[in-house]
Amino acid sequence: xxxxxxxxxxxxxxxxxxxxxxxxxxxxxxxxxxxxxxxxxxxxxxxxxxxxxxxxxxxxxxxxxxxxxxxxxxxxxxxxxxxxxxxxxxxxxxxxxxxxxxxxxxxxxxxxxxxxxxxxxxxxxxxxxxxxxxxxxxxxxxxxxxxxxxxxxxxxxxxxxxxxxxxxxxxxxxxxxxxxxxxxxxxxxxxxxxxxxxxxxxxxxxxxxxxxxxxxxxxxxxxxxxxxxxxxxxxxxxxxxxxxxxxxxxxxxxxxxxxxxxxxxxxxxxxxxxxxxxxxxxxxxxxxxx
Amino acid sequence: xxxxxxxxxxxxxxxxxxxxxxxxxxxxxxxxxxxxxxxxxxxxxxxxxxxxxxxxxxxxxxxxxxxxxxxxxxxxxxxxxxxxxxxxxxxxxxxxxxxxxxxxxxxxxxxxxxxxxxxxxxxxxxxxxxxxxxxxxxxxxxxxxxxxxxxxxxxxxxxxxxxxxxxxxxxxxxxxxxxxxxxxxxxxxxxxxxxxxxxxxxxxxxxxxxxxxxxxxxxxxxxxxxxxxxxxxxxxxxxxxxxxxxxxxxxxxxxxxxxxxxxxxxxxxxxxxxxxxxxxxxxxxxxxxx
Numbered sequence: 048x049x050x051x052x053x054x055x056x057x058x059x060x061x062x063x064x065x066x067x068x069x070x071x072x073x074x075x076x077x078x079x080x081x082x083x084x085x086x087x088x089x090x091x092x093x094x095x096x097x098x099x100x101x102x103x104x105x106x107x108x109x110x111x112x113x114x115x116x117x118x119x120x121x122x123x124x125x126x127x128x129x130x131x132x133x134x135x136x137x138x139x140x141x142x143x144x145x146x147x148x149x150x151x152x153x154x155x156x157x158x159x160x161x162x163x164x165x166x167x168x169x170x171x172x173x174x175x176x177x178x179x180x181x182x183x184x185x186x187x188x189x190x191x192x193x194x195x196x197x198x199x200x201x202x203x204x205x206x207x208x209x210x211x212x213x214x215x216x217x218x219x220x221x222x223x224x225x226x227x228x229x230x231x232x233x234x235x236x237x238x239x240x241x242x243x244x245x246x247x248x249x250x251x252x253x254x255x256x257x258x259x260x261x262x263x264x265x266x267x268x269x270x271x272x273x274x275x276x277x278x279x280x281x282x283x284x285x286x287x288x289x290x291x292x293x294x295x296x297x298x299x300x301x302x303x304x305x306x307x308x309x310x311x312x313x314x315x316x317x318x319x320x321x322x323x324x325x326x327x328x329x330x331x332x333x334x335x336x337x
Numbered sequence: 338x339x340x341x342x343x344x345x346x347x348x349x350x351x352x353x354x355x356x357x358x359x360x361x362x363x364x365x366x367x368x369x370x371x372x373x374x375x376x377x378x379x380x381x382x383x384x385x386x387x388x389x390x391x392x393x394x395x396x397x398x399x400x401x402x403x404x405x406x407x408x409x410x411x412x413x414x415x416x417x418x419x420x421x422x423x424x425x426x427x428x429x430x431x432x433x434x435x436x437x438x439x440x441x442x443x444x445x446x447x448x449x450x451x452x453x454x455x456x457x458x459x460x461x462x463x464x465x466x467x468x469x470x471x472x473x474x475x476x477x478x479x480x481x482x483x484x485x486x487x488x489x490x491x492x493x494x495x496x497x498x499x500x501x502x503x504x505x506x507x508x509x510x511x512x513x514x515x516x517x518x519x520x521x522x523x524x525x526x527x528x529x530x531x532x533x534x535x536x537x538x539x540x541x542x543x544x545x546x547x548x549x550x551x552x553x554x555x556x557x558x559x560x561x562x563x564x565x566x567x568x569x570x571x572x573x574x575x576x577x578x579x580x581x582x583x584x585x586x587x588x589x590x591x592x593x594x595x596x597x598x599x600x601x602x603x604x605x606x607x608x609x610x611x612x613x614x615x616x617x618x619x620x621x622x623x624x625x626x627x
Contacts, residue, residue: 070485070486075490075494075510076485076490076493076494076497078493078497079485079489079490079493080485083485126452130448130449130452133425133448134425134444135423135424135425135439135443135444135445135447135448136444136445136448136449149425153425154424154425154426155425155426155493155496155497156493156496156497157425158420158423158425158426158448159420159426159489159492159493159496161452162416162420162451162455162483162489163484163485163489163490163493165452165455165456166455166480166483166484166485166487166489167480167484167485169459169476169480170477170480170481170484172476173473173476173477173480174477178469179468179469179470179472179473180469182469182473183463183469183472183473183476186459186462186463186473186476187460187463187464190456190457190459190460190463191460193452193456194453194456194457194460195360195366195369195370195373195453195456195457196360197456199369199449199452199453199456200365200366200369200453202449203366203368203369203445203446203449203453204365204366206445206446206449207366207368207445207446220365
């Protein structure tokens with residue numbers, strides 16, 4: 048199944064809406080807006096916003112109603128990439144095959160562009176045309192996914208673990224918070240904006256399993272992929288003495304874990320509209336890097 | 338009037354609630370939680386949360402209902418201080434007389450502690466016990482005050498203007514976004530959580546004038562204050578070739594502008610409960626640094 052073609056209309060929708068929501072470079076401070084747009088509109092698979100839209104449809108909703116929330120999720124993802132790449136954290140020069148935000152715009156603008164994307168994500172959620180109870184709930188799901196018990200906490204444990212022996216439980220904790228939490232939030236927000244609410248915990252579980260599988264595949268590709276596949280240097284995790292699944296479990300066991308998780312993700316989506324695309328996404332997540 | 342004594346019970350309430358809302362150091366990642374607590378519980382005048390509580394009371398509300406929102410505003414203030422102090426932005430070693438967050442915990446943890454405080458602020462707003470329409474509105478006010486048309490945009494223009502000639506309009510734009518926007522939001526959120534809604538625009542205007550007056554006083558003290566008054570080295574703005582009111586208007590004219598703004602702030606609060614304390618705060622803001 049050629050997933051890139053199937054997802055392309057969704058990616059185009061998300062990109063077009065992001066372009067509308069991001070502040071124009073004709074307004075002050077233009078360089079901040081350039082940096083926000085540079086990082087947020089860079090080519091990408093838009094996995095997280097696609098999941099939001101697909102989960103809305105899977106629960107009987109209209110994905111158009113979830114487009115702004117999907118863009119907010121992508122903005123949070125971009126904020127986290129910009130900050131993780133900073134010299135003070137991962138010190139990466141390349142992202143998606145292009146210079147990282149701080150390489151292109153300098154460190155001050157990169158820090159602030161991340162912060163501004165964070166604020167904009169919540170502004171966009173706040174402005175959604177939906178019942179206020181639903182709006183508040185989307186905001187709450189996203190704050191939990193980003194904070195210390197989510198993405199930012201996961202990144203912190205990851206950075207502090209560099210060069211140290213890390214056990215399997217800690218590694219899973221890092222990956223659950225750093226990667227799976229936002230992917231699960233993307234699914235949960237999408238299902239909240241649909242109508243069949245009993246599917247919400249299942250789609251959240253789908254997102255958690257899929258997010259963890261995705262991160263194992265990411266670890267795996269970092270070890271075995273080419274710079275062209277990765278959009279950055281290969282083996283950077285190893286160079287940085289990062290804890291990874293291949294380092295702890297070896298290549299074969301890691302691959303098995305990723306496939307088992309994708310299978311577990313799929314068990315949660317039986318009988319939903321869009322089952323096949325969600326199933327395809329879960330399989331795709333372990334087959335190659337998004 | 339001894340304002341510190343008048344405000345002390347409010348400061349104590351805010352500090353006690355911040356202590357409850359901040360994640361405990363017994364939980365993982367403990368160093369992140371330590372950094373968040375270090376920066377957020379450091380001694381300070383808590384001007385912004387105090388304004389939120391006083392504005393709630395000024396509009397006939399119960400300040401207890403606004404305590405969490407007040408703490409969220411303070412968390413956003415702390416997030417911005419941590420990020421502004423980073424080596425990539427202002428590169429400050431001292432804040433409130435203590436080592437800055439990155440000096441104490443390292444740059445990675447400081448960046449992430451700022452991010453985690455940002456997320457926590459919105460989580461706290463989302464969890465407020467209030468009508469969801471009100472909850473959404475508080476979140477919207479805060480996002481606007483933080484993003485590119487508020488605090489983060491103001492900081493960006495400020496950083497990019499270092500060492501360049503800055504005209505009076507740009508300087509006012511920097512100060513309005515960087516400082517006045519969050520102080521105005523503190524007042525607006527407070528009045529929204531009260532009951533007399535016709536006072537809301539006036540309290541917002543009060544906050545804008547007072548915030549600008551406060552920043553002029555800050556510029557002024559940075560130029561003329563002692564390290565003990567400032568909690569950091571004096572003259573750091575000049576060393577960094579920052580645009581300031583004294584640099585553009587001179588000492589006397591800057592002082593006059595600050596007093597005029599305090600006066601304009603006071604015109605907006607006539608007849609409200611708490612008029613005298615709001616009046617005192619406006620005057621105090623130009624008399625010394627909070």
